[in-house]
Amino acid sequence: MRIYISGQITGIPVAEYTEKFSRAEAELKAKGYDVVNPLRNGLPSGTRWQEQMKTDIRLLLDCQAIYLLANWEKSIGATLEREIAKGLGLIIEYEKPPKHRDIKAAILTAMGVNFKSIAEDSRNRWHVYARMIYAHHCKKRGEHTQGIAEETSHDQSTICYYLRNYDAEYKFNREFRKAAEKVATLLSEKLSNPTDVLK
Template identity: 70%
Template sequence: MNKEKIYISGQISGLTAEEYAPRFFEAARQLRAQGYDVVNPLDNGIDPSEEWREQMKADIRLLIECDAIFMLSNWELSNGATLEREIAKGLGLRIEYERPPQHRDIKRAILTAMSIPFKTIAADSRERWHVYARMIYAHHCKKKGVATQEIAEETKHDASTIHYYLRRYDSEYKYNREFRAAAEKVATLLSKKLTTPSSVSL
């Protein structure tokens, strides 16, 4: 009986080889121990001089020959891994996760309402619209009962920054028309009651 072939996907761009390679190779080791025929894109080598598009074309050729895809926990921070996941979905491949995706409803609502993907929320962008999205994301996670430290870890920001966003949310909602419009669009998509929110307990 043939082994199920599984492709490993995760963030590479923006990281050094020392940061991304161990995660891919450790995932490959664990998946092989589980009986999979593992396709690790790093086995083909990563050429830093090669254009992203060309590297993606090579990786996608590997992916389409597989039965499943394994998403490393940082996949949402990567354009390439996000694209690979969408292709896998389109092809009907089974999708496995190193860590189950967190708060997908909130992420989808912000993407739909504000056109901001989670990788931008987790980036160190000071652009006003991105800060708004980060603030709205933190607010809705907190309403779900997620600990501030967990929000900080997922968004790659320190806990004091998340505390600041949570404290500022009510004021921005009340006095900032642009922010309120975005917050209400997100809340509508999440089927939340669109009233001025009460203070979030830190």
């Protein structure tokens, strides 16, 4: 089976993403897959992102499956590739199965903040609120602070700060409380529970 590797490239050092893609390629080949590594698409480095994506999507179209690296949710390109693969009915494999997709979907629906924005260092008030709400709901499910920190690309002390301050924000900040209540309502009604968690 031919499988396409997808993951974050923009925003991380070349050596880091090259190592991740190469490691995944070697592991998948060892399992018997015919692997398509988009880093070997033949385009010179420095090619515009749009041109890279056009070439990579053509490569994806010739595959029966997509393999998403652990950081795929932080990448616009990988998210787009996943949606294309999903729409075409390709098999979707994960290096690390996504967690808490219902929380992410509820935050996106209620607040208009996607997970990429939660994982960035933006000081935008709405993004900070979304991070705080995400950390709160993950912790309620028994997720360790370190796990939340790793998933959101923030340090553990930042996550601890969000968790410590959630109740005060909820009590005294009307805007935050309204957003938190919308997210909680969506989660309690299961309106945001995706059916594709492990596809």
